[in-house]
Amino acid sequence: MIRAAALLAIAVVAAHPVEAQTRDAAAPATGTASIAGRVLSDTQPPRPLRRAVVTINAPDRTGSTAITDDAGRFAFANLPAGRYTLSASKRGWVAMSYGARASGRPGRSIPLADGQRATATLQLPRGAVITGVITDQNGSVPQGVSVRVMRYAYAFNSSEKRLLPANGSGVDERGVYRIHSLPPGEYYVAAFGPRDFFSQSRDLHLTSDVDVQEAQRAVQAGPTTPVTDVVQRGVGVTPVFYPGTPNMAQATAITVRAGEERAGVDFTIQYVAVSHVSGTVQGPDGQPPVNARVTLVTNTPSIPDTGIEGIRNAFLDNRGQFDFSAIAPGQYVLMARMAPPGPTGPNAPPPQVLSSIVDVDVQGDDVTGLTLVLQEGLTVTGTVRTDGTAPPPRLNALRVNLAAVQTGNAVNISTGGTTVRDDGSFTLTGVTPGRYRLTLFAPTPWLVRSATIGGQDSLDLPVEIRESIDDAVITLTDRKSELSGRIENGAGGADYSIVLFPENRAFWVGPARRILTARTAADGTYLFGNVPPGDYQLAAVDDVEPGEWYDPAFLQRLAPSAMKITIAEGEKKVQDIKIGGGG
């Protein structure tokens, strides 16, 4: 990845402060600029793509959508001056942003002055197809199986590459799956068993010959002769990777070109012996709890993100007992939760949530006799404050969330958000110990300046919560800081990715709000529209894979050649960059 990110030597051009441009928020949405263009195939020769959907967007403005005509043409007229991004999509083809180097990569924005008429061409690759047949070990078509193609990519909340789902398909009665519209690239194909999220009991056994023989004998002998018991072992389907392995490391990658149809990606799923996981949940008083829910979550590192297939839910019977069947060997997290009754209403405190969590290792035998004792979770209490001159937002329309920050491949469990009360106070209950960021989605023009717990800003450094907290403070500001500039490399229209990252390496915890990237626009300018004030480093690279910027190793390589820059709150800083020599 780093190979693509050629580091560039940066010569600092003196930063020149400019008066903050007052942008009239109520400016009319119509202007005098326009962009017209065509959507073409990326084949040789290119051909027009009709009925492609083209979107145009600019920051802080409602976008527009157009559909191409038979010649692949589109036009957006009456645009106010601004920086626009363009994207095009067409079913069966791969969506692209204008100026992007590949699908999924950021495009280049187009700066438009009043009255300017710009043109733009977007070229889309035809989507690739992966298709095949799934059978079970007996040659039958398995029931309830779905197929997913996956690829390695940086996940939004992780600083390392993971196998992420790209697209999926069901399997028809002939066992056929077909996954289309795939961007060209390298894929892994996996088959998953039925989704059992809501079902507690899915006992399934294969009928063995000895079982049938003994049953036949029992039927013929009549009801007085004893029956020879035959063990009916439960089986289930665990994820299988093409060409037929449960182990991700032994999976074979399939590389497809644009428009390629790769047929014959056939493989077989195996039924594996599964177990029951059962036990009892007790309330704090030792009694069976009312309406508690038990959740069993897959936590096996060698199995990639299984999503909903990895989660099973169960209710308790009136003795507090639960029983999950058809649990495949692996590591799990078992969680019980219960919300006792309490007052309701807009300003009522959220119900205290009781919970209990244990790790469960399933090795092929039934796991029985588990006991979970529900305990009160932690509570995080705090206040939302505003600091600014804009009309304050409606506090009771805001929601506060505690976002668990992932460490390794662990399962993270966090309580959902809560609504802020009229007086700005909030209480999150049922918090399980862990590392968190306190987050809030602020309505325009407000921004979250900080979200502190014990004085530490959790937005920069996730806070370890081990006990209840009563001093959380979320501060909103309406003073937005901005950083923009032009990159000059002597050739005009310089095309780089700009990475802005905090000087303090402790803040390099993805997804960090201070790690920002921007692609230079068609005229070589760049813009970071919302930069939390602080000390930064600024670097330009030739290309960077989305998400790679959260990788501390990547930032470390950038740091020596990066330029230091400080942004104050409300500042609109302009920083031009001259690139020379090492480009």
Add this chain to the structure above:
Amino acid sequence: MLAVGAVLCTVALLSAAQSPQASAPSNQPPPEATALILGRVVDASSGRPIAGAIVTLRGSVALPEFTGPGPTSTPRAMTNASGQFVFRKLLNGAFMLTASKPGYADGAYGKRRPEGSPAPLKLEPGERAGDVVIPLWRYGSIAGTVTDEAGEPLIGVSVRAFQSRYAAGHRRLIETDFASTDDRGIYRFDSLIPGSYVVAFVSHEASLPTQVVEATRSPAAPGDAAAQALRRETAALGGPMGSPGSPFAMQVGGVVRQINFSAPVPPPGAETGATFIYPTLFYPAAPSAARAALITIASGQERENVDFSLQPIRASRVSGTVVGPDGPVANVALRLVQASGDFQNDLETAVTITGAAGEFTLLGVPAGQYVIKVVRAPGPTTPAPQPQMTQIQVGNSTVFSSSAPASIPGPPPVPDDPTLFAETAVSVADADVSGLVVPLQRGGRLTGRVEFEGARERPDAKTMVRIFIMPERADALSGVNAFLFNPSGHPDGSGAFKTYGLPAGKYLLRVNVPGGGWILKSITNEGRDISDTPIDVKNGDVANVVVTFTDRPTKLEGMAHTADGSADPDALVVVFPQDSGGWTDFGASPRRMRSVRTQKNGAYSLSGLPPGDYYVAAIKDEGQWQDPQVLEELARVASPIRLSDGESKTQDLKTTGGGR
């Protein structure tokens, strides 16, 4: 098929309700679980064994003699290469056995047709049931290609299959399947039970005023009733709407036109701002169902080349104002549906939500006869408590699970506010329709009380509030599309109830039983039973509805014999009212139209029929016996019976040829 669905549904509900009793400790030693079942799954047409089928065993708790496995254990077996399966360690009781296999309609023990009724398998203590056969019928399929006017395949487009069937005594087109075209424009319905089908591409346009789209994008505070109401209206139209600047919506002259992900991308508008659409097309080339080809599919038949070539047309706009009793009504959902009695569900052509002054514009309406439907139900009187959400992150996946509140307080109280509704006919030629006024009216509601006849203990207030008094459309038109909300009422501790206001129409009342041995005896209003005879609410509220529960259910039982006098284990016993007025408009879950399969020994048993005069007959083939013509033939050979309150009656029957 409908009947089967209802039966299985009842089983599931009862099993959930009975679980505490099933697990209650008993003084007697538990009986030994030594019964077993050895069976086979076979292809109904060829008799050949089906390997890899999954057989599910459920205790049939709908039967009073149930002692089968509890609801928490549902053993399943996969058949071996000879189609065989074995279930062991069973208690005595009545069991339902179902089987599934890709490419086959779900089968069940006792079924004689793919849409037929299952029969319970009864086991004595320690019984070994050998050669229990479950037949499966192969699905048929219909496949084809969808192309546009340039011959380009259309990708991701929904095609719908409607089966022609009887519902509440009317022949209707009932949507049974939909399929999406793949990257080659190919669609395929792969799970069609034998029958006659109409296949269609259905045009559907959603458009919203710009300010409505913007309002739905900002978060709604829990206390903001107007914002919550707008959320409900948006949800009624299928959920959040796209905004311009996304690939899912575009601005068209003052409104935001949605680009439906399951419809073709529409042709770009001309300079004039005209709207072009691909109109609804029934295979092979008909604009309405009346001229559609009826495609008959046999079990296992694979029909191909049912192709669609979609041609765009210039469509009209229909605009106007929605006006309620207090003036223009803002932010209410409007649905323009085809004026056709052929369909079980409304066929929507265009939908929108009114703007701040009650104004609306429906885009993309081809020439035709339509009805604009509006139903505005009152919002909840108190906002629902917000469940605590738990966020579980596994790797990169995040799943939200809500913690159920500890005690479900029962359904929210029925608000005093009225339900407003409109059904306004619109005729569209080849020009825009403007200035239309859609007047909203107050819907009549049903009020009354619940009574109990019998010595058993009456349900407490907590149980009472969980009794649903459900109005149901007598013509069996889809409940969801008819209401867009649940109009049920709930008795308070004193037994008094009121339903929501209802759009004009004929209704039957249905209730769920409160348990504790109580069953429904009657639902009367001014001397007539409105659980059988529809009541019209067009003239406002209907008061004095009395729901009576009894603890003395009627019982009808007996034996069915074949022509040679031997017990008939394969008969379907059907019961229907002597009064032919009850042969149509009996709703989706009739009380006086019942059927049951005979057991292995030819016996049958039905309990809880309302008192009255019936015909009862045993028939061989259980085709569409609810067809009024079939009932007329059956009435000639059936045995007349009269059941009075709490009466048990025995009636032996001789099996006749029966339905078709």
